[in-house]
Amino acid sequence: MKRNQVTLSDIADRLKVSKVTVSKALRDHTDIGQATKQLVKDTARELGYTPNFIARNLSARKTTTIGLLVPKIAHHFFATAIEAIYDTAFANNYEIIMAVSQENSSHEAKHIETMLSMRVDGLLVSVTEETEDMAAFKLVRDKGVPLVFFDRVVNGLGFSCVTADDKQGACLAVAHAIERGYTDIGHFAGFSHTQIGYRRCQGYRLAMQQAGLPVNPDWVLDGGFGEKDGFRSFMQLHDAGNLPQVIFAVSYPVALGVYAGARETGLAIPRDIDVISFGGSSENRFFKPALTYVDQPADVIARHAMEMLLHELQHPGPREEEHIVIPSTLCLGDTCAGPRVSKVLKP
Amino acid sequence: MKRNQVTLSDIADRLKVSKVTVSKALRDHTDIGQATKQLVKDTARELGYTPNFIARNLSARKTTTIGLLVPKIAHHFFATAIEAIYDTAFANNYEIIMAVSQENSSHEAKHIETMLSMRVDGLLVSVTEETEDMAAFKLVRDKGVPLVFFDRVVNGLGFSCVTADDKQGACLAVAHAIERGYTDIGHFAGFSHTQIGYRRCQGYRLAMQQAGLPVNPDWVLDGGFGEKDGFRSFMQLHDAGNLPQVIFAVSYPVALGVYAGARETGLAIPRDIDVISFGGSSENRFFKPALTYVDQPADVIARHAMEMLLHELQHPGPREEEHIVIPSTLCLGDTCAGPRVSKVLKP
């Protein structure tokens, strides 16, 4: 296909000037006279000139492009965060190159490499639930490319990060459940080898401990952050005939998994079993039973992460790892309003 | 900042060979001997070489990159579609550069230009609800860059597109309402100047006509595709004391706006007023009142659009505008189950 892209030289030839003149004129360089500038611009428009960012980027050795790597898109938290990041980027004249790891750490590593190849100026990353090999991130560090983690973070690599206050939020949620009179509180914990899994579990334990309640190890289940994982854990407890009064879900999808499990087993929320979750959706308020959840302000987290990265881009140089923690608040719904003696579970 | 990026020449110097040899070796060109290849690859690894895609793309005059332009991200349909597009792109070794127009047509035009500047090989676009000026798209056409519209499409520009079967789906939904016994059926129509707005409204009218029901013009309201728009329309009818039995919402957010309006005015769905919608969320099945909606298979639409675009990329040349239409199915929930005499509205 003959894509006859118009270049600077085409404009230059037409006007019998050098391409440098054209380049400068288009960028309003002071070297060039008003008359020439106007002429060049008019001709550029007339010919349908579109500047070639690739050439520009190669020459400038920077791209005003940020790489964004997330594990998922179709997920309230990430969809909202991504949108906020795009907003901020647009407002600051940065482009975004996003990639989705699909919770697969080898995809993640591959995407990081690709982004380095594309010479992004900086990276914004939320890691997968299985990320263990840090080679890709060490490469980023060695190349001196700024990176900020958000939500799903890795510490100790020298990169700053922004998260919700996982421990405090989890503690808040579980303390609320306790205050409402629940004592048998389970926790579907995601993966405890991840930062968010670990810290949310810490919050859960802290609240239990502060209330003097014992933690029943059978009720604390690892398994993942997705709906399927929540469902699986629910079924496991159900089949063992060992469901607690309320389950504290590590994520919104896991909470949905609990809803799914309840529906599958014919139990009603909140009549027979209850649920409270870290993360939810504002749509929830229109529906019954509305989930009670710890609000994870995706857009606030995302904007902080972007600002942090932009700051690093503008002030290069080595720096300390900085951790920004956004406090979480409770969003009250219909679930977790107080225990009742279930006709089904405790006849 | 001294980003000492390793280049082909660095490897070449180290090995006392030319950079062409290195380039060829890394790409397993037959020109180069096994021993040299291995040596080059080892050295590349040792030095932490990361190929520069920018330079490669400039040289190759293509980028294996697709531009994706959507009006929104935090929206079930788009989040799902985007994820499917990223999936397909990854599987086909394409990169995606996404931009979000935020329903703003001048942002949209700007993003299109940026993507052309970035020399994307092709474009995947879902237009804003206000797109009227086609200049940007004509530029795309003039440059011969392949483009496929999905969901929110523009016809007549020579670009192919993939949509749900809007008319059929809308007709299905409204016919279902009629079958359940509703006669007073309103329609919050989004914007009738858009393709989806127009066609969904056509489907609504068709179903009404087939049932011999009159269309009350007061009950057919334009306004937009967002939650706020649905809410506004609802309040307008409510304040006029002129609510129908059921509202057919043009989109899921508009349906949520109806939920919001009902909640605001103390009306209960489905007791006092009902709603059915084009587009919904699978999460809905866990909640009450679960929305009855026309399922818009976002991932199917997205994958078709990507395949279409990939095909055009592999077989360049002029072609006819092709329209792929994906049939829609009804997803039954609790709303729109049948009319009842509302204690509130008809005392």
Next chain:
DNA sequence: ACCGGTAAAGTAAACGGTTACGTTTGATAC
């Protein structure tokens, strides 16, 4: 001893810009 062929490597130009540094011209200063 000469020819042709091939494997393996190198040279130069191109991709479309930007930047550092020259050159020309005219006006101003002295």
Next chain:
DNA sequence: GTATCAAACGTAACCGTTTACTTTACCGGT
């Protein structure tokens, strides 16, 4: 009338690859 300077434009090199075209060296065949 010459030195000085700034405005306006040009030249050449470079960014890091790829590609088209050579070159070199060695080998077998006659």
